[in-house]
Amino acid sequence: MSKKPIIIGVTGGSASGKTSVSRAILDNFKNEKIAMIEHDSYYKDQSHLDFSERLKTNYDHPFAFDTDFLIEQLKELSEGRAVDIPIYDYEKHTRSDKTYRQDPQDVIIVEGILVLDDKRLRDMMDIKIFVDTDDDVRILRRIKRDMDERGRTLDSVVSQYLSAVKPMYHQFIEPTKRYADVIIPEGVSNTVGVDIINTKIASILDIDNHSDEKENV
Numbered sequence: 734m735s736k737k738p739i740i741i742g743v744t745g746g747s748a749s750g751k752t753s754v755s756r757a758i759l760d761n762f763k764n765e766k767i768a769m770i771e772h773d774s775y776y777k778d779q780s781h782l783d784f785s786e787r788l789k790t791n792y793d794h795p796f797a798f799d800t801d802f803l804i805e806q807l808k809e810l811s812e813g814r815a816v817d818i819p820i821y822d823y824e825k826h827t828r829s830d831k832t833y834r835q836d837p838q839d840v841i842i843v844e845g846i847l848v849l850d851d852k853r854l855r856d857m858m859d860i861k862i863f864v865d866t867d868d869d870v871r872i873l874r875r876i877k878r879d880m881d882e883r884g885r886t887l888d889s890v891v892s893q894y895l896s897a898v899k900p901m902y903h904q905f906i907e908p909t910k911r912y913a914d915v916i917i918p919e920g921v922s923n924t925v926g927v928d929i930i931n932t933k934i935a936s937i938l939d940i941d942n943h944s945d946e947k948e949n950v
């Protein structure tokens with residue numbers, strides 16, 4: 734029988750640096766069996782809706798996600814079976830018709846704005862991390878990212894931020910900080926915070942963490 738993987742939840746507001754922190758962990762353990770799964774991959778399929786209807790969805794509310802499916806796939810992985818994870822299309826605001834194959838791993842990072850909101854998900858996690866970055870920094874980063882990578886205009890980013898992203902952050906995301914084992918101010922630039930997390934993961938995996946030495950090579 735396969736060994737249950739270590740599951741690490743990484744949350745925080747939009748553009749707080751969740752993906753960057755997760756990548757730093759992946760990079761530190763690149764010789765181990767480790768993968769990141771994004772909650773965003775489990776945004777509900779909206780292909781039955783017109784594009785104009787999809788624009789009205791509140792993507793920062795827990796209802797926007799098919800979290801049951803994420804939990805089901807995490808259980809499959811935990812029991813040693815590969816899964817096909819949906820690939821989300823942010824420009825079209827719906828699932829694409831493609832998936833990618835994820836094999837079982839020893840460490841699984843589950844990243845997303847609401848991964849600590851669902852108790853069932855939290856209970857599956859061995860380490861829970863909240864990346865804490867000021868709202869003004871996050872909106873500036875989001876404007877740049879959404880215009881460069883997600884096909885948005887400045888007006889659409891500002892309007893979505895004021896109508897959904899900001900209020901949902903304060904209603905649903907920020908309150909999950911209380912469930913975090915570790916809060917990392919400033920995300921990946923907080924090298925001490927990231928190193929503490931890597932050391933903890935290494936100790937659970939029962940391996941030495943040589944991240945300092947790797948940096949100096």
Ligand SMILES: Nc1ncnc2c1ncn2[C@@H]1O[C@H](COP(=O)(O)OP(=O)(O)O)[C@@H](O)[C@H]1O
Nearest residue numbers: 746747748749750751752753874919920921922
């Ligand atoms: N500590 C940091 N300093 C400067 N830029 C950062 C930092 N962390 C993330 N970024 C940048 O901010 C943007 C959003 O970061 P990302 O990690 O994708 O956030 P999230 O996954 O929370 O949405 C990216 O362009 C990333 O390169």
Ligand SMILES: O=c1ccn([C@@H]2O[C@H](COP(=O)(O)O)[C@@H](O)[C@H]2O)c(=O)[nH]1
Nearest residue numbers: 746747748776792793823826827846898
């Ligand atoms: O169709 C969609 C789906 C999501 N969003 C926005 O994405 C962010 C979450 O992604 P981060 O990488 O954590 O920023 C969320 O705030 C949604 O508003 C979207 O705009 N459209």
